[in-house]
Amino acid sequence: MKNKEPGMSLIVKTITRFTVGLVLVYGIFITLQGHVSPGGGFAGGIIITLAFIQLMLAFGQDEVLRKLNQEKGLLLAGIGAILFLVIASRIFLKPQQHSFVAEKHFQLLSAGFLSLSEIAIALMVAAGLFVIFLTLVLLIEEEEKEKK
Amino acid sequence: MSLYFLCFILFCVGLYSVLRKRNIIKIIIGLGIMEYAVNLFLILVGYRMHGRAPIFAKDQEILNMVDPLPQAMVLTTIVIGLAVTIIAVSLAIRIYEKYGTFDITKIRSLKG
Amino acid sequence: MELHIILIFMIFAAIMAVEIKDLISSVIALSAAGLGLCLAFLILKAPNLAITQLVVEILCVIVLIRGTINKDLPLVKDGRWLFNTIATLFSLAVLLLFSYLALKELPNFGAPLMRVSQEYISTGLEKTGSPNLVTAVALNFRGYDALAEAAIIFTAIIGTLAIARKIGKKDEE
Incomplete structure (x- = not known):
């Protein structure tokens, strides 16, 4: 934190500008294709978290905190959890009606409510783990500041 | 059989770390190793010789699939292990803040 | 056969992670064990788990390094006496013996x-x-x-x- 501008060097920032969008899109892809190819809500959610963490490590935490602070992140995690609860109870009440589109396998929408619950899980895992990481980093910074 | 036994030796390495080390970070690392061993053991039990991954493909008939049930159980266990590790690290940081050390024999004082 | 090699590699990495003095080296050795686990999942035909394990491992290493860096490690003086270590190793050996007897009853690999x-x-x-x-x-x-x-x-x-x-x-x- 001796430098004038927070974060890492110019090279890291430039590379991050190129790659962070790709990582985010890959996370969304893994989430949405979880019923056709390997992947799913948990892995996709953590990849989305890693995109935010890369942004945070490269540009410093103020840049990220302006976009997504802890309260917003916790709100997103709660929305994801409640969404999963609603979808899951819908599945459990009527387990036979799994799909709301035509019976065609190997498509993006063919799994119906399974895909929706994947999206809810990914939202909860991504927002929740990012909030945890943010809290941990802020805790460490606080402690280091107190020591000096 | 020998694979199961090697897996159990891995578990015992983690257990030794939890029982015998005095540094909190070493104890967290031991918990992680034990978690790896248990996950690997569950997957080993469900493996079928010359099996295929439990994913249907579009045009081919796949007869010999491995057991999908332990894989589905372990999938969520891995993420829970990550959350447990993060909780343990934040507890360790709190302890370091209060006592100035990671040594567990130094933090027995009941200062509150 | 390759599973045996990967498992032995994981055991060595775990022993290094437990026994090494430096905390950051220890965390890196733990991540080596985790990547070995990822390879083992791939060989055991579990690609879902391999992806999840790889990603979790990265986040875990970031968190552990962030938590242990800049901590002036107060040299953990080994007050371990010999008897305690021997007792731990003996109980682990007993555990291994009984696990051998129990694992024989499982269905074959x-x-x-x-x-x-x-x-x-x-x-x-x-x-x-x-x-x-x-x-x-x-x-x-x-x-x-x-x-x-x-x-x-x-x-x-x-x-x-x-x-x-x-x-x-x-x-x-």
Whole structure:
């Protein structure tokens, strides 16, 4: 934190500008294709978290905190959890009606409510783990500041 | 059989770390190793010789699939292990803040 | 055969992670063990788990390094006396012996029982519409487990926030 501008060097920032969008899109892809190819809500959610963490490590935490602070992140995690609860109870009440589109396998929408619950899980895992990481980093910074 | 036994030796390495080390970070690392061993053991039990991954493909008939049930159980266990590790690290940081050390024999004082 | 090699590599990495003095080297050795686990999942035909393990490993290493860096490690003086170590090793050896007796009763490697899974494999695609059977089992056939595990993750989030909070700490003083 001796430098004038927070974060890492110019090279890291430039590379991050190129790659962070790709990582985010890959996370969304893994989430949405979880019923056709390997992947799913948990892995996709953590990849989305890693995109935010890369942004945070490269540009410093103020840049990220302006976009997504802890309260917003916790709100997103709660929305994801409640969404999963609603979808899951819908599945459990009527387990036979799994799909709301035509019976065609190997498509993006063919799994119906399974895909929706994947999206809810990914939202909860991504927002929740990012909030945890943010809290941990802020805790460490606080402690280091107190020591000096 | 020998694979199961090697897996159990891995578990015992983690257990030794939890029982015998005095540094909190070493104890967290031991918990992680034990978690790896248990996950690997569950997957080993469900493996079928010359099996295929439990994913249907579009045009081919796949007869010999491995057991999908332990894989589905372990999938969520891995993420829970990550959350447990993060909780343990934040507890360790709190302890370091209060006592100035990671040594567990130094933090027995009941200062509150 | 390659599974044996990977497992022995994992055991060596775990012993290094436990025994090395430097904390950051120890964390790196732990991540080596985790990547070995990822390879083992790939060989055991579990690509879902391999992806998840790889990603979790990265985040875990970031968190552990962030937590242990800049901590001036107060040289943990080894007050371990010989008797204690010998007692621990002896009890672990007894545990290994009984585990050997117990593991002999399991079905052979490569021939699982698969009574329930046969049903999942034969009817999973028609019932759930998802070709990936792991997703089908985790979210449809065993949906209550996924629900409870989501609850556990949410509890972990709340717990970390409660441990790391700053509000209320000032009032106490």
